[in-house]
Amino acid sequence: MKPKDNYYELVFELTRRIPSGRVSTYGAIADYLSLGSARMVGWALNNSMGQDIPAHRVVNRKGELSGRNSFAHPDLMQQRLEKEGVKVEDNKIVDFKTHFWHPEEYDEG
DNA sequence: GAATTGACGTTCT
DNA sequence: AAGAACGCCAATT
Numbered sequence: 110m111k112p113k114d115n116y117y118e119l120v121f122e123l124t125r126r127i128p129s130g131r132v133s134t135y136g137a138i139a140d141y142l143s144l145g146s147a148r149m150v151g152w153a154l155n156n157s158m159g160q161d162i163p164a165h166r167v168v169n170r171k172g173e174l175s176g177r178n179s180f181a182h183p184d185l186m187q188q189r190l191e192k193e194g195v196k197v198e199d200n201k202i203v204d205f206k207t208h209f210w211h212p213e214e215y216d217e218g
Numbered sequence: 219g220a221a222t223t224g225a226c227g228t229t230c231t
Numbered sequence: 232a233a234g235a236a237c238g239c240c241a242a243t244t
Binding site for chain 1: 224
Binding site for chain 3: 144145146147148149152
């Protein structure tokens with residue numbers, strides 16, 4: 110582990126805050142954590158493989174399952190989302206803006 | 219160290 | 232609205 114992995118945990122922590130049945134975007138997380146680039150979130154999540162991080166709940170700005178190719182199986186990401194109640198069609202989340210979740214909403218109580 | 223790649227997003231055409 | 236180009240930062244080669 111390297112000291113730069115510090116921001117990994119920030120992404121991991123926040124990703125775990127995403128409630129089941131909802132999804133978030135790289136840009137929202139990157140902006141919330143002031144990473145400076147949404148790519149950092151994607152890279153961090155790639156390192157989250159093997160940990161208990163629901164990375165499948167994070168998609169790109171258009172709601173496309175851009176990261177599905179990085180999972181153990183390409184269809185795993187979509188299956189995970191559908192199992193949690195998030196409909197997916199053509200690798201894109203249905204009613205994405207409806208399921209959209211913002212980091213600032215995570216702890217209302 | 220330079221060049222290329224990548225789970226992205228914005229701007230220009 | 233759709234496509235191409237640029238910007239962003241880290242990791243890899």
